[in-house]
Amino acid sequence: MSQRTYNISELAGEFGVTTRTIRFYEEKGLIAPRREGRRRIYCPADRVRIKLILRGRRIGMTLQECVEVIDLYDPSTNNVQQLHSLLDRVNERRSKLLQQKTDIDDMLAGLAEVETLAKAALAGGAHRQ
């Protein structure tokens, strides 16, 4: 069951970013694909990391924050202290995300109002140019 692999333009195409973006993430230490000669070869895990990074970016997280969140998913510790600190960071991140959800819902409510008013105007007294 040899893992499927990807080259850089394949992933760039899939995610709608440039190859420069993917190389930049590597430059910043967010991913570390293996090499075949000089060429970068991405495994499924690399691909997932990129996906997670881009998800973070879509909600306005910095690359640094993206790493922090991804690192949460990858505990690799059994130490009591570290588990507690992990739980703390999970809670911090969660409260930020919940605030963002509230912001989004408020904004959606505003849009709904705008839509209602605009449709009413169209149905009622709107005039042509």
Added chain:
Amino acid sequence: MSQRTYNISELAGEFGVTTRTIRFYEEKGLIAPRREGRRRIYCPADRVRIKLILRGRRIGMTLQECVEVIDLYDPSTNNVQQLHSLLDRVNERRSKLLQQKTDIDDMLAGLAEVETLAKAALAGGAHRQ
């Protein structure tokens, strides 16, 4: 019923930003407080605009996008063409917001898993330093 007013440091304090940030928003044309001499005097409407800008920023919108959204709330047109274009922009913005909500929910689900695992580790086989 004379409107309440605010000075710059008052608003900066309330919103947890610097006065520089507020002046910067003005520089970019996002707000336009009236003056009393050289001093900036903010009315409730100005305050609301700042609040909306900061809400946009929290979910990763650029200042430009913030203006676009705020402008949606302020139609001031009865032209059919423009009303249709308004509705289009509302829909575009909504779909971005919904994508963001999905991203946030996915991330929250991930955090919940991490939390469950960490708590299990603490309850079960975690060891002290």
Added chain:
DNA sequence: GATAACGTTTACGTTAACGTCAACATCCGG
């Protein structure tokens, strides 16, 4: 009337997240 406390303008500095370009390597079909 000196000195804080707050505000103003002007201007240069900074950081993040890439874009852009040059110069070169590799590979592949004709």
Added chain:
DNA sequence: CCGGATGTTGACGTTAACGTAAACGTTATC
């Protein structure tokens, strides 16, 4: 063997969103 297509490594450029600092005005207060 050669010309694209694709990849690589520098290296410098760019934009957004402020930070920071200097130099000055206004007001309050001791």
